Amino acid sequence: MAFMSSQLEALSIPFQRIEAVTPSDLPNPEYRLDWNSWERPLKDTEKACFLSHLAAWKQVANDNHCTLILEDDALLSRQTKHVFRRLATKGAFDHVTLEVRKRKKVVAKQKISSGPSHSLLRLYQDRSGAAAYVLSPSGARKLVERSRKQTALADAMICKSYELKSFQIEPACAVQLDRASLYGIRTEFQTESQIDVAQFGPTDKGGLQFRYRRVSAQLRMAIRRLRYAHVTECREIELRTGAF
Numbered sequence: 001m002a003f004m005s006s007q008l009e010a011l012s013i014p015f016q017r018i019e020a021v022t023p024s025d026l027p028n029p030e031y032r033l034d035w036n037s038w039e040r041p042l043k044d045t046e047k048a049c050f051l052s053h054l055a056a057w058k059q060v061a062n063d064n065h066c067t068l069i070l071e072d073d074a075l076l077s078r079q080t081k082h083v084f085r086r087l088a089t090k091g092a093f094d095h096v097t098l099e100v101r102k103r104k105k106v107v108a109k110q111k112i113s114s115g116p117s118h119s120l121l122r123l124y125q126d127r128s129g130a131a132a133y134v135l136s137p138s139g140a141r142k143l144v145e146r147s148r149k150q151t152a153l154a155d156a157m158i159c160k161s162y163e164l165k166s167f168q169i170e171p172a173c174a175v176q177l178d179r180a181s182l183y184g185i186r187t188e189f190q191t192e193s194q195i196d197v198a199q200f201g202p203t204d205k206g207g208l209q210f211r212y213r214r215v216s217a218q219l220r221m222a223i224r225r226l227r228y229a230h231v232t233e234c235r236e237i238e239l240r241t242g243a244f
Contacts, residue, residue, distance in 0.1 A: 003189050004072050008203065013068070018059065021051040038152040039214040040205045046153055053130060053154040054147055060140035060229045067135055068092065073132040074099070075187060077173040077243040079117065086115050087134050093140030094164040098132040100172040100237045102182045107168055107227060109233050112167065115205055123166040124228050125221055130155035132174030139164055160217065162224065172239040184241050
């Protein structure tokens with residue numbers, strides 16, 4: 001948290017820390033969700049991460065104003081504050097991701113101006129990333145409602161929630177520390193995700209019901225891609241190294 005606190009203070013962004021859920025908290029009856037509803041069994045660390053994001057979504061829904069949600073290892077550009085201020089006044093969205101991870105995304109061909117140096121792109125399909133995003137109250141309520149019936153990795157839950165009116169900011173304003181070097185960004189901070197420490201083996205993917213869900217998810221993404229092929233393109237999102 002010290003890393004994120006120092007960034008936000010330097011950028012003059014007021015913040016509130018939400019206490020993270022840990023694996024030791026999972027026996028709490030409050031956290032008894034349908035943990036077998038995703039594409040593979042979730043590890044306890046992944047369940048805890050999901051619950052931490054869920055707590056943030058519930059708070060945004062209750063507070064009723066747009067909020068920038070950050071994980072502890074998100075590296076922010078110097079423009080983040082100004083971008084967030086502009087987004088907070090727009091309000092015509094559910095979710096805006098500020099992040100890139102060196103993966104292509106399906107976005108609208110047409111850009112929407114968001115200030116002198118940034119644009120908004122309608123985001124039709126992302127694959128991963130929940131380290132830095134702006135969530136509106138309407139978006140938060142949609143995610144909370146979906147979470148009553150399903151669970152997933154936190155970023156997967158956002159990416160598959162097609163009911164969200166999602167956008168991508170370009171140039172991107174955030175990258176996780178473990179991806180910074182891919183963009184030529186040098187940082188003295190290092191991070192190791194608890195979720196990545198133990199890699200899944202073949203037996204961790206679950207049985208036939210999980211395989212069916214994985215196949216269904218791929219088909220669902222393919223159908224969405226075809227449906228919006230006339231207005232979208234699949235490409236990497238620009239990030240300006242000099243802004244970090």
